[in-house]
Amino acid sequence: MAINIREILFQSTLDKVDAKALLAHLINKHLNWPKSAMISRDTEALPKALLEEWALLEKQRAEGQPVAYLIGKKGFFNIELKVAPGVLIPRPETELLVELTIDHIQSSGKKTPRILDLGTGSGAIGLALAKNLPNAQVTCVDVSAEALQIAQENARLLNLNSVKFLQSNWFDGLTTNLPAEDCVFDVIVSNPPYIPAGDHHLLMGDLRFEPSLALTDDHDGLMAYRAIFKESPPYLAADGFILVEHGFDQSKQVCQLLQEQNYINIKAHQDLAGIWRVASANRAASVKLG
Known part of the structure; x- marks a missing residue:
């Protein structure tokens, strides 16, 4: 039949x-x-x-295998991305990072903003920004060669050929692989691994199949923020802006870490579900570079 x-x-x-x-x-x-x-x-x-x-x-x-992996793609913001088990599946809540970055850049009046996407994975954040800010100079960094390969394929499929890609553990490879003038950014944005080791969510749903490197720091869930906030200032312009996604219960801790590293204009942002999801701040003008 x-x-x-x-x-x-x-x-x-x-x-x-x-x-x-x-x-x-x-x-x-x-x-x-x-x-x-x-x-x-x-x-x-x-x-x-x-x-x-x-x-x-x-x-x-x-x-239990994720639908996105089975069909090999996932929509994010207003683009479609190729995804595979080597990258985190883009989440709707992460679109808040893109929205806040676009709002900041448009209000700043910068014509050719320089943006760094740390831990780019599939390229979701960086490529969505490049698509919606055609004059932006976007650099996407990831420690995973497999993730970068997928991100570069997504850039090709989206015809975003000006986006730069670099394999690096956060900032480690920037100065050795890019000219000095390309290592200072107006915006640094990141959705780093923030699930604490042993958290039960790691054994649930799609997370069981996603790369642990993109999910957890195998510690308290805050290690990436400590590293990024400490190391960012030399790579941020004088009025540079930093935004990070964090876990549903980490807002106060992440904002405190920003304060400890002397960032200013620290703000917490809620997603559409009313969950505190993103922290943002500016680099202090008095910070010493180098």
Whole structure:
């Protein structure tokens, strides 16, 4: 008996949102049908090859594997990104970092802002900024060669060829790989690993399949902030701005770390769910460089 979209969705035990995402991916891959065909062509018979791949993806998703990894892509802000198990899956809450950065740059009046994305992963933050700020000079850094390869592929797919990529552990490789004039930034933005070692969330949901290097510092969840805040000043312009995402319960601690390193105009920002999600600050004008 011929099997169609309607029957698959009725029979599947997966969450309906997940099932529809997987099936929309397959009908595009095998039949070149648009997403709208999920409704307009839902009674048409589907080919054997598609049904076989559906059975595999359904099983993998039932075992917990992330939908984004199974279909190889994830939407973020207003771009679509290639993702794979070597990179963190972009989250909607991280879009707040992009929004705040765009707002800051537009209000600053800078025509060619210099932006550094630390721990870029798939390139989500840096590439979203480059897409929405065409005159920005964006540099994306990650310690993982695998992540950088995926980020560079995303830049190519998005035709964002001016974005620079560098393999580096935070700031370690900047001065040795870039000209001095390219090592000072108007904005430094980062979504670093912030889940504490042993946190039960690491054993839940998609996090079980994502790279631990992008999730946890294997310590108290604050090690990356200590390093970034301490090392950032020489790389920030005199009026430089820094923004970081943090965990749902880390706002006070992260703001305190900024204060300890003499940053000014420290602010906490809530995401759409009302969770304190981002901390921002300016470099103190009196800081000594070098």
